[in-house]
Amino acid sequence: MSKRIGKQTIKLNSKPKIITTTSVVGPKEGEGPFKDYFDIILQDDLDGKDSYEKAESSLLYRAVSETITKANLKEQDINYLVAGDLLNQLSASNFAARDMDIPFIGLYGACSTMTESLSVASMIMDGDFADYVVAATSSHFSSAERQFRFPLEMGSQRTPTAQWTVTGSGAMLLSKNGDYPYTTYVTIGKIKDYGKTDTNDMGSAMAPAAVDTIKQHFRDTGRTPQDYDLIATGDLGNFGKKVTQELLKEYNYDVSKNYIDCGDEIFDKEKQRTQCGGSGCGCSAAVACGYLYKEMLKGKFKKILLVSTGALMSPTTSLQGETIPGIAHAVSIEFGGN
Incomplete structure (x- = not known):
């Protein structure tokens, strides 16, 4: 099967x-x-x-x-x-x-x-x-x-x-064993490139990939945003989060009530002067392994869709005038409940 x-x-x-x-x-x-x-x-x-x-x-x-x-x-x-x-x-x-x-x-x-x-x-x-x-x-x-x-x-x-x-x-x-949070679905993303070239605006470059993966996850599984206590993207930051939320509405997915972005949350953007927030591999990793996992163990969250996002440029491709391809992968993590 x-x-x-x-x-x-x-x-x-x-x-x-x-x-x-x-x-x-x-x-x-x-x-x-x-x-x-x-x-x-x-x-x-x-x-x-x-x-x-x-x-x-x-x-x-x-x-x-x-x-x-x-x-x-x-x-x-x-x-x-x-x-x-x-x-x-x-x-x-x-x-x-x-x-x-x-x-x-x-x-x-x-x-x-x-x-x-x-x-x-x-x-x-x-x-x-x-x-x-x-x-x-x-x-x-x-x-x-x-x-x-x-x-x-x-x-x-x-x-x-x-x-x-x-x-x-x-x-x-x-x-294999134990009463712990577990993974139930993996949705592997496709590379999406909408022609963004500004390496200082990676949030909007990655947002289309996040949207595409989240949309496909819902279509493949038959789930909706309401099936999750939390949908957490990786490191789109404040601006990329807004773009993602608006684009998902075009596919009739309203995530406004249960959506956060790890990059938007990990810093106090005003006090710590981090502009649009955090990024990097360690962003969704630290938030997922810290805040999300520990709150799942406490029972605050029973179903989380974790969607880490990546900008696949390099210094060489940027100097050659290439655009910024984006990628996102989603993993459903659950604990307790049905």
Whole structure:
């Protein structure tokens, strides 16, 4: 019997369990609205390392290792680590995995990587190919600025539509058993490109991909926005969130009552001066592994649709005048209820 539902969605019959999570964030994120939900808040952006790139690797390593420890497991018990980041050649993830005794699958989905890794991990579990899989990702403000924009030393002025790359990491440990939140559906997105070229306005560049994936998830599953306690996009920020909400109305999906964007929520935009909010792989990862997961355990949310979004440009393609392709993947996470 096929597990495919509709055009782009997979039904996870075994309902892989997310038995524990860990969120690690930087000092700025630790001063934001979700500060009480994060497991580890760094006192120093460098985390004691001599470069921001090495610091990002340490974020991911700490998130993964702490998650394994919480479950009273060892690295050797984990069948696969599925992870990625924003840096060239997935260097943050590769170098973190170098120090672990775990088979590694590296993924690149830009800021969509948390739901991409969770999707792949869930499918591995549902295919009965593993007993334990860790899905993770990371980003770092300073390493991302150096790669995608300008070195911080240049003091470049930020535009009103710009977003602040989250310094953070999140890891989820999936298993077969236990009374924990579980994944039920995976909707793999298509790349959408509406000709946006402004790398300082990624929210509107990614919004069409979020809309397309959410719309297709509803069509494939027969669900509606009202079936979820919360629909959370990844890092569209304040402006991208508004665009997404308006575009979904054109398909007769009203998400106004149960929709948040992790990038719009992770910072106090006015007090912390983050313009349109947060972005980066670590944005939806830290919020999902912190706030969303912990509130599910408390019973506040029973059904969440997590939709991480990514802008798939590079410094090379931007210099060549290319547009910004967007991608979004959705995972339905449920706990209790029917």
